[in-house]
Amino acid sequence: MKPILKLMFVLICFFACTFVVLKISGLLSIDAIKNWLTHAQSLNSYLVAAIIIALLVLDLFVAVPTLTLIILAGYFIGPTLGAVSAITGMLLAGLGGYWISLIYGHVLIDKLLKTEEEKSLAISNFKTRGPVVILLSRASPILPEVSACMAGMTKMPFKTFLTCWLISIIPYSIIAAYAGSISTLENPKPAIYTAIGLTGFLWLSWWAYKRLNSKTIKKLGCSIDS
Template identity: 35%
Template sequence: MRLLLWFIAVSALVIAVWLLWGGHWEQHFTLTGAAEWMKQAGPWAWAAGMGLLAADLVLPIPGTVVMSALGLVYGALLGGFFAAAGSILAGLCGYGLGRLIGEKAARKLLGDRDFERGRLLFSRGGGWVVALSRAIPILPEALSCTAGLVRMPFHRFLAALACGSIPVGFLFAWIGAVGRDAPGWAIAFSIGVPALLWLGARRIKWD
């Protein structure tokens, strides 16, 4: 029960940030607006884009728009690489934030019973939700923080994170590179391909 309350609280915090400042940020982070902002960093535009994706953990930044802007600036391949790397960086930041809460404090926060349930849940099935959530608003931030809090094995988390981030990053970079809005099948692709990748990755013997 406490684990569910933690997840709801983190999600509510993300939603609250969007409600307070989301409208302001969305005015500036159109595809062309984000691309122009990144270009101001000159040769470090890629780092600015990755920084924006990482900042999505605490700021209402539309990640898929930033990924598309990276594609507009660098093209589908290089932009896709930076977009995927930025998404992975964002996930690692969330995981690290959860791990900053020591295990003793995490057990006190969740209770021993919910902590063990959460660790078991994320150790067994957490890879699916991490991989499938990368293009969905709010969920990636909450899931990454929760995975870190309950000590999901880092190698499994990183593998699932990569399975979700790489296809999503390249997809939206391609969308930006060809200068079009996200087609209707983009969400299906963003869920289906990570699912297939994780289906293969989970067969690896991690331990």
Template identity: 45%
Template sequence: MKTLIKVMLAMAVIFASTFILGRLLGVLSEDNVRAWIEYAGTMSALSVLALVVGLLAIDLFVAVPTLTIVILGSYFLGFEWGFAAAMGGSAIAAFGGYAICWRWGEGALAKVIRDAAQRDDMRQAFSAHGPGMIMLARAAPILPEVTACMAGMTRMPFWRFAAFWAVGTLPYMGIASYAGSISTLDDPRPAIFAALGLYAVMWAGWFVYRRYRMQSETTQNA
């Protein structure tokens, strides 16, 4: 488990560095993203859809304000197309990270963790804890990308990763898209309440999941 935490923290630092760099350079800030989507909204729905998908897709490499993008995109596109764009862009980022780390992650991991036994321990730990992490990854920025890369690196079967990803992502994007579609610039309360509610539910899920894992491990060790 220690090796798993070590690797995930290292990956989180890498992703966080892109976020910090982007903020320092003034690129992909929440204000910029908001301005881009609003400008695209003055042109065509297709422009908004392409921008939302593109922004969410590059979240794999540069951290972006996901919830803001989904809510604003759905405001201009409506629920159905906003939800489709949100799921499409998120899927590109998640499955792209999985594929990249499936192909090259093992070699990179071997250079960081030279002990084969520790790498095996990490795979076993992620096999046990990974499903919960993937489903609840939307509770915090960067975690969705980290868990997707970990799934590929540890060679979790794709269908298994996709199923857990869908369980966590479909309701999250669905609620955010619906809230955005019924919000207006004069009344943004649905979007605000949805954002607060989503994070509250996700963090509550983490709390329940952690308690469940601790109880299970205590029972097994007894």
């Protein structure tokens, strides 16, 4: 297994385990979150925003349904405050993942990758592909948190990470929050179509990137052989 895949596999397993545990316990089920937000809305819209931000920050440590949460934010507090809350929460989660991994990530690297060659290869691979991984990470649950941690562990330049992270979360949050704001219990279609559309677009982008990347590698191989 390639060194970079070893690191990502361990991180994915960690986040997947937290998701399974929470799913079984029901502590962060969709129904539970809806109940919290409904109660908070009766008190103050900013309390709803605070809960949304807190849950999205918590996503760094335990996998929560991010897209559903942003759609609910738009539904409960409107498109503007919903989007701002989502962007704030995901930005804090990303920064937390980056800086924690930048400081402590060497422990995992040293444990999994035994040789300097493996470590150098993992770092160079993520520096090459990392920006695209971050930009398209919202295509799959868990991958955004993994990509933020990988960016810190491999010492991706902070400006590069922050730029890619913001590009990945701002349009995503605005679209999802708006869809939630125009959805109702009687007509949930905008939220449903948006969830399908965003996920489909990102998966299609992944497919196009992999296809283009494989063609580039083949061309380089042919030019070297010739």
